[in-house]
Amino acid sequence: xxxxxxxxxxxxxxxxxEPEGGVVTVGVSDFAQDxxxxxxxxxxxxxxxxxxxxxxxxxxxxxKTASDxxxxxxxxxxxxxxxxxxxxxxxxxxxxxxxxxxxxEATDSAEREGLLDAAAYRAACEExx
Amino acid sequence: MNTTPLTEAHExxxxxxxxxxxxxxxxxxxxxxxxxxxAVREAVGVFDVSHMAELRISGAGALELLRFALLNDAxxxxxxxxxxxxxxxxxxxxxxxxxxxxLREHDWLVVAxxxxxxxxxxxxxxxxxxxxxxxVRDVSDLWSLLAVQGPGAAVLLDRLIDADLTAxxxxxxxxxxxxxxxxRLARTGYTGEDGFELFVRPAxxxxxxxxxxxxxxxPCGLGARDSLRLEAGFPLFGHELGPASDxxxxxxxxxxxxxxxxGREAYGEASCARRLVGLRLLGRGIARQGYRVLKxxxxxxxxxxxxxxxxxxxxxxxxxxxxxxxxxxxxxxVEIRAQQVSATLVEPPFFRPxxxxx
Numbered sequence: 001x002x003x004x005x006x007x008x009x010x011x012x013x014x015x016x017x018e019p020e021g022g023v024v025t026v027g028v029s030d031f032a033q034d035x036x037x038x039x040x041x042x043x044x045x046x047x048x049x050x051x052x053x054x055x056x057x058x059x060x061x062x063x064k065t066a067s068d069x070x071x072x073x074x075x076x077x078x079x080x081x082x083x084x085x086x087x088x089x090x091x092x093x094x095x096x097x098x099x100x101x102x103x104x105e106a107t108d109s110a111e112r113e114g115l116l117d118a119a120a121y122r123a124a125c126e127e128x129x
Numbered sequence: 130m131n132t133t134p135l136t137e138a139h140e141x142x143x144x145x146x147x148x149x150x151x152x153x154x155x156x157x158x159x160x161x162x163x164x165x166x167x168a169v170r171e172a173v174g175v176f177d178v179s180h181m182a183e184l185r186i187s188g189a190g191a192l193e194l195l196r197f198a199l200l201n202d203a204x205x206x207x208x209x210x211x212x213x214x215x216x217x218x219x220x221x222x223x224x225x226x227x228x229x230x231x232l233r234e235h236d237w238l239v240v241a242x243x244x245x246x247x248x249x250x251x252x253x254x255x256x257x258x259x260x261x262x263x264x265v266r267d268v269s270d271l272w273s274l275l276a277v278q279g280p281g282a283a284v285l286l287d288r289l290i291d292a293d294l295t296a297x298x299x300x301x302x303x304x305x306x307x308x309x310x311x312x313r314l315a316r317t318g319y320t321g322e323d324g325f326e327l328f329v330r331p332a333x334x335x336x337x338x339x340x341x342x343x344x345x346x347x348p349c350g351l352g353a354r355d356s357l358r359l360e361a362g363f364p365l366f367g368h369e370l371g372p373a374s375d376x377x378x379x380x381x382x383x384x385x386x387x388x389x390x391x392g393r394e395a396y397g398e399a400s401c402a403r404r405l406v407g408l409r410l411l412g413r414g415i416a417r418q419g420y421r422v423l424k425x426x427x428x429x430x431x432x433x434x435x436x437x438x439x440x441x442x443x444x445x446x447x448x449x450x451x452x453x454x455x456x457x458x459x460x461x462x463v464e465i466r467a468q469q470v471s472a473t474l475v476e477p478p479f480f481r482p483x484x485x486x487x
Binding site: 037040041061 | 157163352356414436437466
């Protein structure tokens, strides 16, 4: 199970990158994409949308099920990964690279620190499986 | 929970396992459902379906019992042939759908859904009691079952089986040898592709599975089994068909033959307030069991199964729909998580060979 050390993780399986100019990138973890199975559709938030941590802001739909994706931190959506419209399978194939979902200009940098680090997330996944 | 002799093999392959009707079965392998589905459509896949129920009906009175208990006409099924059938209940609906195999004179096999094993055994036994010269036995534990499916299935099995497969037509069944093991073979399946089902002794099935996979068949789980059968337009009991379903209101009404059958009084004249139809969604989304079908805001139907075809990327579904709307080409909407997605009625099967994207 691939769990990069540089990222932070929500219990709901979203990953958050290190901030670059106050903007973080968000996606779903390797564990999450494996649980979901083949992704067929993604509903992304709108650029400019204000989100609060733990709001359901996106939906990832696989053949098996549709899963809500929750904003791991509060802020404004600055970018969404439009390439997922044509190639939703990027979420399965490269969940931490080409499969990114959206970017948030975070309002409170402390929120990211409150998320799980790689070791804690790994432990949480082991509990779940 | 029950296991099959292949449970360890599935786990060794990294399958994600699930509890299916009380048996631990592979849902998918690391390959994934979409690739497994594609392997069956383009090459050859192999499924462990040992969880299915098998009932052996034997004796000179077996034919009469089967003609009465099942909707399709067993009298039309010669030795060495098999056909799709259904088991009616006494309230105008169904106990299960099934496949009937005429193994040899006075010797028949009914293969039914694992979840309905008890109900089917009970029904056949109860209709048999008081009848002469017929015996009903639940032989589910005596058989393991593999399905080898896809355009490459015949070539693959021809090298491993001692029968001349070019002489075996669709729906034929026969005994044959698979290396050292006796098998019963049938050119039947649930995927819509050419393929074979192999009834194997449980003691032999690991070896048969290993030989078939070593020869190139891709292991496929229940997830792919479901997307394949749906794309091929086949019903799944518990979704399209159930205890209250009149098969005459579905595309499978051809199974109901004009003869006496147990429960016929409750069937009466065919009168379909709703019909089972196929849908192809025109917008984004997957229709799932229980989603409502709407027309001008009114609730006119319910989805029973839905998926995305990995090859065409079509979003397809079955639904029971108010009969007056059930015309091919008719447009309705499927309610998917508060959005209404347009859909058009299509006649199953859902293949569109001209629309393959890969």
